[in-house]
Amino acid sequence: MPDDSAPLLPDDTGAPPGCGPLGAPGAAAARTIRAQVFDRIRAMGRASRIDLAKDLSVSPASVTSAVADLAAHGLVAEYPLPRAPGDPARGRPPVALGVRPEAGAVAGIKLSDTVHSAVILDFAGQRLAEATLPSGALRQDTGALVAAAALVLDAARAGLPPGSPALRAVGVGLPGLVDHATGHVPWSPILADRDVDLRAALAARLGLPVALDNDANLVTLAELWFGAGRHLPDFAVLTIEYGVGMGLVIDNRLYRGAQGLGTEIGHTKVQLDGALCRCGRRGCLEAYVADYALVREATTALNWGNRGVASPTVLLESLYDHAKAGNAAARAIFRRAGRYLAVGLANVANLFDPSLILLSGERMRYDYLYAEEVLAEMATLLLDTGRPPPRVEIRAWGDLVWAQGAAALALDLATATALTAEA
Amino acid sequence: MPDDSAPLLPDDTGAPPGCGPLGAPGAAAARTIRAQVFDRIRAMGRASRIDLAKDLSVSPASVTSAVADLAAHGLVAEYPLPRAPGDPARGRPPVALGVRPEAGAVAGIKLSDTVHSAVILDFAGQRLAEATLPSGALRQDTGALVAAAALVLDAARAGLPPGSPALRAVGVGLPGLVDHATGHVPWSPILADRDVDLRAALAARLGLPVALDNDANLVTLAELWFGAGRHLPDFAVLTIEYGVGMGLVIDNRLYRGAQGLGTEIGHTKVQLDGALCRCGRRGCLEAYVADYALVREATTALNWGNRGVASPTVLLESLYDHAKAGNAAARAIFRRAGRYLAVGLANVANLFDPSLILLSGERMRYDYLYAEEVLAEMATLLLDTGRPPPRVEIRAWGDLVWAQGAAALALDLATATALTAEA
Numbered sequence: 102m103p104d105d106s107a108p109l110l111p112d113d114t115g116a117p118p119g120c121g122p123l124g125a126p127g128a129a130a131a132r133t134i135r136a137q138v139f140d141r142i143r144a145m146g147r148a149s150r151i152d153l154a155k156d157l158s159v160s161p162a163s164v165t166s167a168v169a170d171l172a173a174h175g176l177v178a179e180y181p182l183p184r185a186p187g188d189p190a191r192g193r194p195p196v197a198l199g200v201r202p203e204a205g206a207v208a209g210i211k212l213s214d215t216v217h218s219a220v221i222l223d224f225a226g227q228r229l230a231e232a233t234l235p236s237g238a239l240r241q242d243t244g245a246l247v248a249a250a251a252l253v254l255d256a257a258r259a260g261l262p263p264g265s266p267a268l269r270a271v272g273v274g275l276p277g278l279v280d281h282a283t284g285h286v287p288w289s290p291i292l293a294d295r296d297v298d299l300r301a302a303l304a305a306r307l308g309l310p311v312a313l314d315n316d317a318n319l320v321t322l323a324e325l326w327f328g329a330g331r332h333l334p335d336f337a338v339l340t341i342e343y344g345v346g347m348g349l350v351i352d353n354r355l356y357r358g359a360q361g362l363g364t365e366i367g368h369t370k371v372q373l374d375g376a377l378c379r380c381g382r383r384g385c386l387e388a389y390v391a392d393y394a395l396v397r398e399a400t401t402a403l404n405w406g407n408r409g410v411a412s413p414t415v416l417l418e419s420l421y422d423h424a425k426a427g428n429a430a431a432r433a434i435f436r437r438a439g440r441y442l443a444v445g446l447a448n449v450a451n452l453f454d455p456s457l458i459l460l461s462g463e464r465m466r467y468d469y470l471y472a473e474e475v476l477a478e479m480a481t482l483l484l485d486t487g488r489p490p491p492r493v494e495i496r497a498w499g500d501l502v503w504a505q506g507a508a509a510l511a512l513d514l515a516t517a518t519a520l521t522a523e524a
Numbered sequence: 525m526p527d528d529s530a531p532l533l534p535d536d537t538g539a540p541p542g543c544g545p546l547g548a549p550g551a552a553a554a555r556t557i558r559a560q561v562f563d564r565i566r567a568m569g570r571a572s573r574i575d576l577a578k579d580l581s582v583s584p585a586s587v588t589s590a591v592a593d594l595a596a597h598g599l600v601a602e603y604p605l606p607r608a609p610g611d612p613a614r615g616r617p618p619v620a621l622g623v624r625p626e627a628g629a630v631a632g633i634k635l636s637d638t639v640h641s642a643v644i645l646d647f648a649g650q651r652l653a654e655a656t657l658p659s660g661a662l663r664q665d666t667g668a669l670v671a672a673a674a675l676v677l678d679a680a681r682a683g684l685p686p687g688s689p690a691l692r693a694v695g696v697g698l699p700g701l702v703d704h705a706t707g708h709v710p711w712s713p714i715l716a717d718r719d720v721d722l723r724a725a726l727a728a729r730l731g732l733p734v735a736l737d738n739d740a741n742l743v744t745l746a747e748l749w750f751g752a753g754r755h756l757p758d759f760a761v762l763t764i765e766y767g768v769g770m771g772l773v774i775d776n777r778l779y780r781g782a783q784g785l786g787t788e789i790g791h792t793k794v795q796l797d798g799a800l801c802r803c804g805r806r807g808c809l810e811a812y813v814a815d816y817a818l819v820r821e822a823t824t825a826l827n828w829g830n831r832g833v834a835s836p837t838v839l840l841e842s843l844y845d846h847a848k849a850g851n852a853a854a855r856a857i858f859r860r861a862g863r864y865l866a867v868g869l870a871n872v873a874n875l876f877d878p879s880l881i882l883l884s885g886e887r888m889r890y891d892y893l894y895a896e897e898v899l900a901e902m903a904t905l906l907l908d909t910g911r912p913p914p915r916v917e918i919r920a921w922g923d924l925v926w927a928q929g930a931a932a933l934a935l936d937l938a939t940a941t942a943l944t945a946e947a
Contacts, residue, residue, distance in 0.1 A: 278909050287910035296910055335782040351774060358877025359758040360911050368907045369871040372795060373863060380907055444793045444807075451788040452875065454781025484791045484803055486701050487710035487719055488783050 134159055135167040139200070139516060142177055143226060144331055147197035168198060175204050176224070176516060200225040205269040207515050208257065208309075209508030210250050211316060211501075212275040214239050214291050214343050215414070217249055219257040220504040221268065224512065226327070229265050231501055232256035242293045247306045254307065269515035270310045272507035273303055274319035276344055280361045284313045287362075290344060290379065310518055312510045316340070318363060319506030320461045320496075321348025321355055326509045328496070329457060336457040337449050338496075339366065343413070344379075345387040345445070349453060367391065371444050389441035392417060395434055402430035439475045446475075447482035450491050461496045557582055561590040562623070562939060565600055566649060567754055570620035591621060598627050599647065599939060623648040628692040630938050631680065631732075632931030633673050634739060634924075635698040637662050637714050637766050638837070640672055642680040643927040644691065647935065649750070652688050654924055655679035665716045670729045677730065692938035693733040695930035696726055697742035699767055703784045707736045710785075713767060713802065733941055735933040739763070741786060742929030743884045744771025744778055747919070749932045752880060759880040760872050762789065766836065767802075768810040768868070772876060790814070794867050812864035815840060818857055825853035862898045869898075870905035873914050884919045 137157050142148045150168060154161045171177040182195040202223040210219045213236060221230045234253045241249065250273060258268070277289025284300020286292060292299075304311040314322070321338040324330050334353045340346040345367035349356040357363050367387035368380055375384030379393060388394050396413045399405075399420040424431035449458055476493060483490050496502075560580050565571045573591060577584045594600040605618040625646040633642045636659060644653045657676045664672070673696060681691070700712030707723020709715060715722075727734040737745070744761040747753050757776045763769040768790035772779040780786050790810035791803055798807030802816060811817050819836045822828075822843040847854035872881060899916060906913050919925075 278907070288908065351779065356774065359879035359914075360877050360909070362877050362909055362911070364876070365874040365907055368874050370794065370867045370905055373867060382905055382907070440796060444796055448792040448871075451791050453787070454783050454785050456782035482793055482805055484701070484788055484805070485711065486783070486785055488785070491782075 134163050135170055138164060138167040139171055139176060140326075142171075142198050143200050143224075143512075144326060146225075147180065147182060147199050149197050153198075175201060177201060202227055203266050205515055206261075206266045207269055207508050207511035208254055208271045209319075209504040209506065209511055210254060210271060210273045211319065211503040211507060212236070212246065212250060212273065212291060213316070214276075217253040218501055218504045219253045220501055220508055221257050221261060221265075222505070222508045222512070223266055224516070226509075226512075228505075229262060230257045230260035231504070232260065233501070236291070240291055240293050243297050243299065243302055246292060247299075247302050250303060251306050268309060270312065270511040270518060271303070271307055272312045272314070272319070272509065272511035272514070273299075274314050274316040274503060274507045274510075275299075276316050276342075276346065278362050278365075279313055279315040279318075281312070281314045281318070281357065282361050284311070286313070310511075310514050312507075312514045314507070314510055315346065315348075315363060316503055317346025317348045318355060318357075319503050319510065320346075321350060321506070322509055323502055323506035324348075324459060324461075324496070325350055325353075325355060327505070329459060329494075333457055335453075335455050336459065337453055337455045338459045338461050339445065339449065340461045341390060341392075341442075342462050343392045345391050347449070349455075351453075366445060366449065369445075369448065371441060371448075386441060386445045390438050390445065395420065395438055398434050399431075402428065402434055439472065440478055443475050443478035443482060446479045446493060450479070450483055455491050458491050458493045459496050460493065557586050558590040558593055561587060562594055562599060565594075565621050566623050566647075566935070567749060569648075570603065570605060570622050572620055576621070598624060600624060625650055626689050628938055629684075629689045630931050630934035631677055631691055631694045632742075632927040632929065632934055633677060633694060633696045634742065634926040634930060635659070635669065635673060635696065635714060636739070637699070640676040641924055641927045642676045643924055643931055644680050644684060644688075645928070645931045645935070646689055647939070649932075649935070651928070652685060653680045653683035654927070655683065656924070659714070663714055663716050666720050666722065666725055669715060670722075670725050673726060674729050691732060693735065693934040693941060694726070694730055695735045695737070695742070695933035695935075695937070696722075697737050697739040697926060697930045697933075698722075699739050699765070699769065701785050701788075702736055702738040702741075704735070704737045704741070704780065705784045707734070709736070733934075733937050735930075735937045737930070737933055738769065738771075738786060739926055740769025740771045741778060741780075742926050742933065743769075743919075744773060744929070745932055746925055746929035747771075747882060747884075748773055748776070748778060750928070751919070752882060756880055758876075758878050759882065760876055760878045761882045761884050762868065762872065763884045764813060764815075764865075765885050766815045768814050770872070772878075774876075789868060789872065792868075792871065794864060794871075809864060809868045813861050813868065818843065818861055821857050822854075825851065825857055862895065863901055866898050866901035866905060869902045869916060873902070873906055878914050881914050881916045882919050883916065 138153055141153055141156060150161060150164045154164045168177060177198050178201045179196045180199045182197045184195060202225040204224040206221055206223050206229060208219055208221045210217065215236055216233050217236050218233045219231065220228055222228055232253055234256060236249060254271065275289050275291060278287040284298060286297045286299045288295055300311050300313045317338065317340045320340055324338055329336055330350055336350050338348040347364045347366035349364050368378065368385045370384045371386050371389065372384040376388040376394065377383055378385035378388035392413050396416050399416045403419060403423060420431050420434065424435050446458060480490055561576055564576055564579060573584060573587045577587045591600060600621050601624050602619040603622045605620045607618060625648040627647040629644055629646050629652060631642055631644045633640065638659055639656050640659050641656045642654065643651055645651055655676055657679060659672060677694065698712050698714060701710040703710065707721060709720045709722045711718055723734050723736045740761065740763045743763055747761055752759055753773055759773050761771040770787045770789035772787050791801065791808045793807040794809050794812065795807040799811040799817065800806055801808035801811035815836050819839050822839045826842060826846060843854050843857065847858050869881060903913055
């Protein structure tokens with residue numbers, strides 16, 4: 102049994118495959134390589150020792166040692182590979198390293214203003230169960246939100262196949278200001294309370310280790326671990342939902358900022374003394390682009406007056422139908438939102454010079470917000486650098502993918518916990 | 525002689541003391557530690573092997589090996605230290621490692637729209653000579669700009685004390701889009717030509733290796749190597765001159781962006797369809813805050829009509845005098861510029877969550893732009909995170925400090941070249 106009292110993953114800053122902390126040789130480097138090897142195997146699905154050594158720029162001996170360590174902890178094993186076409190069926194059958202799915206399971210929960218979602222994955226990243234429940238109130242107190250998280254997790258658990266591995270950790274994402282390192286939530290639009298130690302409250306209620314993060318960071322982590330991040334060191338993710346969020350990957354790492362609160366693109370000012378934002382300030386990007394900004398103008402455009410309260414989704418869908426049917430006021434709302442989205446995209450491009458900007462969220466929003474003219478407007482707003490503008494792609498993922506990012510966060514926590522406990 | 529055909533510094537991305545590239549063990553790591561040790565000694569002035577090992581989190585044996593290597597190349601040596609008060613004057617006198625000033629010299633040149641500046645430093649970072657010359661035209665063709673760079677360098681060289689070490693490399697900074705990696709300048713406000721291979725042109729004219737960078741990056745590198753960066757891993761630098769520039773340090777490294785053009789805060793949009801920017805777009809921050817933005821409104825405020833062309837500096841000083849004397853139009857110009865500066869600061873804070881924002885440039889600009897009310901306005905624009913807003917500090921440095929950043933860039937290049945040549 103290795104003499105190792107430190108966790109497998111030496112930091113919890115969302116380090117992806119191939120990225121350990123800076124220049125740490127000796128014992129620290131050995132742990133880093135082990136963490137890197139585990140992450141890389143998880144990302145690749147199946148990996149050979151030679152490919153791992155090449156990808157991570159470490160010696161084959163280091164990989165062999167790290168793999169032995171991970172195997173001793175039951176985290177990875179060798180699996181047979183299908184022979185390549187034309188490969189003569191003799192000699193030792195090809196094998197590759199993979200994460201052992203039976204080593205454990207993790208859950209990811211996304212809490213939002215409309216629905217709460219949960220997924221359960223095994224350690225190899227395969228989805229075992231999922232659940233989605235309506236969230237009820239737009240804003241809840243801490244106790245109610247924690248109870249709702251427990252409810253959606255129980256609903257997912259009820260769908261687990263027999264013989265599923267035990268749940269080891271839970272990752273939870275929610276909108277607002279979330280301090281991942283401390284598990285505190287200074288402010289969230291779905292929480293009535295401020296400065297909540299939500300991680301502690303969730304861990305106590307669920308009886309499992311909990312990792313907490315801002316929801317836009319979770320989508321970004323999902324991209325970093327399962328999507329674009331497998332090939333790109335630098336990219337930005339914009340999320341448009343009830344609010345506007347952002348995740349930023351720099352040098353293969355999620356950028357968290359000096360105070361751990363990360364990037365808040367939604368509250369950058371695009372107009373001095375502009376539209377009122379739900380943060381209480383004026384002129385925030387969110388106040389022009391997010392659902393609530395469109396909704397508050399919709400009653401005017403649709404001439405609904407005080408016809409009672411419709412859900413934001415119903416209002417937005419009706420507004421979009423009217424815009425398609427030629428209603429000038431409805432069109433003006435989407436047109437302005439689209440222009441401000443272009444401003445937001447151009448500002449991200451001018452500031453971060455990313456190679457890719459991902460627009461993440463529900464399909465519908467991009468049907469009405471995102472169009473060729475938004476991209477064209479972004480191009481006119483960009484500085485003429487002589488280089489192509491960054492690619493902009495839509496990832497119309499549902500809430501379950503956000504929850505999958507939460508599960509990935511839990512996976513980090515669980516594997517660290519597993520190794521610490523068994524060491 | 526070590527068998528080492530790779531440069532001392534494995535990357536030229538502005539790695540500061542203590543920060544090598546990610547997870548590179550074996551031979552690559554050995555080079556990284558050597559580069560780290562050299563940078564750290566340079567930053568500390570005098571350093572002990574024990575402090576180096578502690579600061580860099582590497583083993584004392586690694587430090588000893590790196591130091592032996594650097595000493596063999598004539599780059600570092602041991603120097604006596606004064607005994608501490610109360611330290612009994614017996615036993616071996618205390619010594620510390622330092623960079624050998626006689627190992628070589630480097631020059632830094634800052635090219636701008638008003639003056640060109642040059643400094644010459646020895647390898648230990650001590651200033652040996654300097655010169656500043658008026659730049660003549662606002663915008664020049666490549667040949668004229670290269671000639672002007674040679675002229676200011678010659679002027680500085682003329683002031684070198686006898687016996688100064690030989691010049692080994694030159695760092696050059698200029699405003700605009702500068703690709704540090706390739707040495708190309710897609711666009712600069714002081715260059716009439718576009719897409720210029722300026723590094724090659726300068727190297728050919730000066731007969732020395734040249735490193736090229738955006739001027740805001742140079743101030744940031746100066747802070748990273750000689751100033752705030754010695755204690756802070758994350759900070760932002762805003763420069764206000766004829767234009768508005770920005771440098772961003774993340775995890776002790778200058779952020780350069782995916783395409784190498786870095787952060788362009790000056791061209792982020794703060795107003796859709798707003799004021800015309802010299803980049804040709806509308807609503808850029810620069811179009812509200814930079815010298816040229818104030819200057820173009822000054823003739824109206826001062827009722828100068830077509831009284832001929834005054835220099836921007838003369839106009840701004842006159843405008844400031846009128847504002848102090850109570851001229852409402854002049855005050856309105858500074859008031860608006862100050863409010864937009866607050867927007868720029870708030871956007872940087874919301875997006876990067878830095879622990880410190882440095883305002884760098886000439887003193888005068890901050891006398892009229894920067895005031896308690898700008899800071900107060902920034903605070904009202906920030907999201908209420910429950911954390912203190914980032915500190916904002918003024919660094920009213922002259923052009924020579926920008927040139928010092930350029931010299932630091934040259935120092936990296938020169939030490940790399942020295943080791944490669946002698947290996």
